[in-house]
Amino acid sequence: MIRFISRRSIGTTMQAASMASPMSSNSDIDSSSVRKIGKALETYLKHSKQNIAMMEKHRSEFETGKRHLAKMMSLDIHELDQKAIDRAIEYLFPSGLTDPNARPVMRPPDEILPRFQRFEFDEEGRPEGSRFFTLNPKIYGLLSEIGMKTQSVMKFYDEHVGSRNVNKNDLDVANLSGSQWITHEKMKKKLHEKFSNEMYAQILIAFENLAQLQGSSIEHKFLMEYREPLTASTGSKLFGPSIPTVQICAETNRRYAEVVTHCKDTRTTVRVFDAGKGKFNIDGIDLHDFRHLQSREILLAPFIVSSTLGRFDVNATSVSISAETPEAPNRIQKTSIGGQSSLPRAVRHGTSLCIAALNPECTEKLRLSGLLTLDPRKKERSKVNQPGARAKWIWKRR
Amino acid sequence: MSRVILRNFIRNFSSASATVPRTATTTVTQPDSTTLQKATVQPTVLKPYVSKSLQNEQDLFGFEKAVHIDEMFKARLHFGHKIGTVHENMKWALYGERLGVCIFDLETTKKYLVRALNFIAHVSMRGGMILFVTSNRDSMFDVEKAAEEVNQYSHVRKWQSGTLTNTRQLLGASVRLPDTIVFMSTLTSLGESHPAIVEATKMAIPTIGIVDSNSDPAYLTYLIPANDDTPNSTEYLLRLFKMAVKKGQEERKRQQQQEPGK
């Protein structure tokens, strides 16, 4: 951010008085502190002040908007955090737009409005960064860094090839297998600077040149900073919660994994313990207490697929999602959770993820069987002039 | 009567805001019209109106002693290009040609180099921004490093037309422009004059340029006729420039510390 000019009192407008002459006195400096700022800085400061005033106005508008929204949703203003605001806006302005960034949003102006400050400069107006006047300081800085490293690697190799007091691995080409150069967008975010596709191509050429040099393994760390794993872009990312990390229970010293998933309107927290007997405890209900055979089959499915029947113990607690939201029209807590299959399905999803965490060999099997994917379907809302979501009244031709 | 202030023309800080605090006592008034008219031909006429009795001191930083001809010879500053490529306006700086290679007169070079170093030191003493420019691919990293070491600016890449004349559009806001531009090599990799020379002249920014025998010395304020291609010569010249800037900055610090102490 701009550090404002210190109101250091500077001398008068007259230039002629000499510095070293004994006649010079400092008594008038404080009285006539006329700070002559360059025109460039003046206009910048003017714009900066205007911007600050505008942001203040927007911020106060946001605050009043929040109060109105709380009144509309019959909530307490203190309950209205950003998540509640997002839900309220989604409810009030339902949008069919596919791009989440295109949907209506209500956020503090600092997050949404474009930032004014483009570059920093110090007290005397000197911009920061010695490559400032190249107009793309960070990109050219990166290119210069690559160039200098190229030179140093070549020098290193020429000096040490054939010599005994060097690690042989250092003289090899850098091993960058299993990774690829980060994309244009990611590099923009990393360097906080926009640049053209041609520039990106230049950077890649420079990187490739460095990477293929003999002895470039000494710069392996630098190269890997700009590389991402190959799988990152192919999207082997799971839809829904990812596989959790394994933890150790303090009292019993057993490994366990915990995950929070949901299915339809039921949100569950599932905890799977290793070194178990195959016990189930879902909201206090045992496996065999589930009335329908379908439910029991659903719950056992991940163990059958991964052939780990009887190895793990499952604990789960559940809540109803729609009952949790504060703006639910009727605040009466539902006692029963979900229906016949939604609770078992939620627990099944959680169990599969936990088994994949505790027993990584069967991850692929579980993924192929589709047990690791979240089912995003929700109950469709019923529309007016119809009995339900899709059902229509009996249609008569005449 | 209202004065028209040229907002677009003068982009850098005026002398009043720069450097060390001025004192209030005014002993000399502004120069009058006739003096100014004479000054366009003979600048030293304005000397009494100009700030600081330090200006009257010749060679405050002692560059005359810092530059030695045998050191310049060892740094190969005297090598020019072949006579086929010589620029008509550079013949004044040549000692002659030896077997087709132009040789610079190092006495002349020393004179001009001392002037240029003195200029750089004084400008940096007054808090000026210095931009180092080169298009020579071999020395570009050295120039960047040198500029960073002395806290100044460098530009060793392709020059975007309008960097100095059109900052508002390119940068989004007007910026303080450099007070001096030092060209380590006045030609681009295509063999043409560097576009920054003309841009700097347009914006009234003084330029210091190392002109080789094939370069055009037009528009450059302070010339240094010397070799700009070999790494030895660039290293030597960068060392001298760094020394000049550092000396100016140290002098500035010293004077600033003196002021509050009084």
Add this chain to the structure above:
Amino acid sequence: MAQFVARTERSGNIFSRVTGLIRAGQLSWSDRPLWYDVYVSSPPLSPPDWNVKLAKHGEPIRPIFYEEDVLRAKFYKKYRNTAAIQIDSSKQSISQQFLNEYQIIKNENPTEENKEEEEIFEKTEKRLQENGITLK
């Protein structure tokens, strides 16, 4: 508009343009640029105009030749395969050593004026070979 006139680089060098603006009152004395004072106290040795024909414009460049060059040419014509000259080393090159030896021999017998260059040449060769320097 004065600002456009001031930007044209060919209307005058930067100092004359700025001084002109000050004289015309478009730029106040206190607003003059940072480098102005430095320029005034030590102006460049030739004003930075673009359309000036500097000294020796159009004249041929004088070739630099020394008297020893004749000898050098002879030496190199005979001995083409001498070692490469190292500029930075303090050791003198073979041709330089040859010339030094030539000068010594020439000055040894100042009375005899009819010394042929060829003779001195051959004597120098012998001298160098005696001293262990091989000429190829």
